[in-house]
Amino acid sequence: MKFLKKDNFEKDIISLEPFEALERFCTIMNKHRFLVFKEICENPGISFKELQEKLKINKSTLSKILNLLSRADIIVCEYKINKETKKINLFVYPKKEALFIIKKELDLLYIQAKKKR
Numbered sequence: 398m399k400f401l402k403k404d405n406f407e408k409d410i411i412s413l414e415p416f417e418a419l420e421r422f423c424t425i426m427n428k429h430r431f432l433v434f435k436e437i438c439e440n441p442g443i444s445f446k447e448l449q450e451k452l453k454i455n456k457s458t459l460s461k462i463l464n465l466l467s468r469a470d471i472i473v474c475e476y477k478i479n480k481e482t483k484k485i486n487l488f489v490y491p492k493k494e495a496l497f498i499i500k501k502e503l504d505l506l507y508i509q510a511k512k513k514r
Contacts, residue, residue: 425465430462430466432452433448433452433454433459434466434472436451437472437491443488444486444489445459445463445487445489463487463489470492470494471491471492472489472490472491472492473490474488474489475490
């Protein structure tokens with residue numbers, strides 16, 4: 398299942414049924430992917446190396462997870478060259494749209510729970 402694309406984002410997100418966006422988000426998440434995403438949200442701009450060290454995940458697994466989350470439009474990967482060492486470093490950020498969807502769904506949950514009281 399594809400994640401929403403930013404060109405029609407506002408129109409698409411409003412047209413979704415309650416929890417449909419969250420369902421799309423959850424279909425690609427598992428325990429490891431969620432932990433990676435959570436760490437990225439808590440530390441926007443975290444480097445690949447820092448992420449690997451904090452979560453104790455091997456390089457290939459982390460690469461696969463980041464690739465999947467990036468293709469799903471949940472995160473943004475940015476490469477920067479260190480001028481001193483000439484090494485390429487990867488930094489990861491959460492996508493604003495992904496955070497908006499999660500917040501929207503949590504707001505809906507809160508409103509629905511409040512109505513039931």
